[in-house]
Amino acid sequence: MQDLNKLWKIFNKKHTDTGLIKGAFSAPGRVNLIGEHTDYNEGFVLPIAIGKKIIMLGQLRNDRLVQVFDLGYKAEVKFSLDSLSPSKKDTWANYLMGVMDEIQKAEYPLQGANLIFISNIPKGAGLSSSAALEVVTALTMAKLNLLEIKPVEMARLCQRAENNFVGVACGIMDQYVSCLGQKNYTLFIDCRSNDYELIPFKDPNYQVLICNSKIQRGLANSEYNKRREECKIATEFFKHELNREIRALRDITIDEYKKYQAQLPEIIARRARHVISENYRVQAGVQALRMGNYSAFGQLMIESHRSLKDDYEVSCTELDLLVDLALKQEEILGARMTGAGFGGCTVNLLRREYIDVFEKTIKQGYKKITGILPDIYVTPPAEGAKVIKLG
Ligand code: GLA
DSSP: OOOHHHHHHHHHHHSOOOSSOEEEEEEEEEEEEEOTTOGGGTOEEEEEEEEEEEEEEEEEOSSSEEEEEETTTTEEEEEETTSOOOOSSOTTHHHHHHHHHHHHHTTOOOOOEEEEEEEOSOTTSSSOHHHHHHHHHHHHHHHHTTOOOOHHHHHHHHHHIIIIIIOOOOOSHHHHHHHHOBTTEEEEEETTTTEEEEEEOOOTTEEEEEEEOOOOOTTHHHHHHHHHHHHHHHHHHHHHHSSSOOOSGGGOOHHHHHHHGGGSOHHHHHHHHHHHHHHHHHHHHHHHHHTTOHHHHHHHHHHHHHHHHHTSOOOOHHHHHHHHHHHTSTTEEEEEEESSOSSSEEEEEEEGGGHHHHHHHHHHHHHHHHSOOOEEEEOOOBOOSEEEOOO
16 A cells, blocks of 8 residues: 555645645455345345555545545546536546435535545455445545544445445445454444444454455346345245245244245245355354354355355356365365355455465466466455544
8 A cells, every 4th residue: 555645745746735624544345254145135244344445535625626536547536516416437436426425415514625545455356445435435524524424324324325326236234344344353244233243353373365366246236136136026925925024034034944945936045045044154153253163164154155156146167166276275264255246256264374375276276277366365354444643
């Protein structure tokens, strides 16, 4: 990550000081350890914030104009807070505009700002670079405008920005953990109540490692929406069959599923089985971590991958290959695809002393079959969005 002073220098070259409040802020990407495609079913997830992040510098302006510079892509946009509408040309700016739109819709007053940001979260890799951009924008605008927006409210506001302005029907997980992640902890989120609990993840013997397949998540959007629809069909079915309040697949037990599965269309039954069993796996995973049982946790990750591959069908050849190569290694406890699927990354849990051998073997094995050299990131749970102290 570029040195902060250097970033300020570039900022100051671009903008004359408005004499108004300024500051530096950051928000991380995330990797989900377990609980995939459960957030929009009002279920459970267990992500961590990662060491890769976006840093944004900003200064308030006296008018309603926002001027943003993306240092990585050397791209600039200007827009007014009075006429926010999605841009077809500068689609990246929609994440920022969407957040400002939602802040204003929540009736917080905003003034314009000069902003500059830089990211080291790989794009399109399923590590939530978009959520990080939303969250860092929300934090920057909130702090510059002296607004008190609590982290959970901030996460929900950013999710709405993505749903309403960017047009992606994502759940709450990514924005939530980017806001609330903490060093050495996983975040156990109940996506119905929006309550969370920090679960320690700091045994020095174990490490989380991410493998980037470098396959961009091309199909992700349309298939994501399709899965949401299929889950809705399953929910409607159970609503009709069971004589109690059912709001989402979260409300169905495994026994109920087993009793009725034969009456569901085959594909819908498999989609439901993934979500229902995944919710159990997250809860079992939390128990395992509480007891320091990392190998039990790893086993649940392996089961999760199988379920995502066979029942939810959101994996792809390259992700399966990365998981297979990982599971052939010694000292690996668990491996699975992570995020929406159809490309992006796998998340692996292994003994720390084995990292170097693991990296080398995965790189060689994956390159030999696909011709692609995967990127590998070692990442203990990192902290969520924060103000960066100056000087
Ligand atoms: C994407 C979405 C999340 C979540 C995951 C799948 O990352 O943004 O809300 O649904 O896919 O678990």
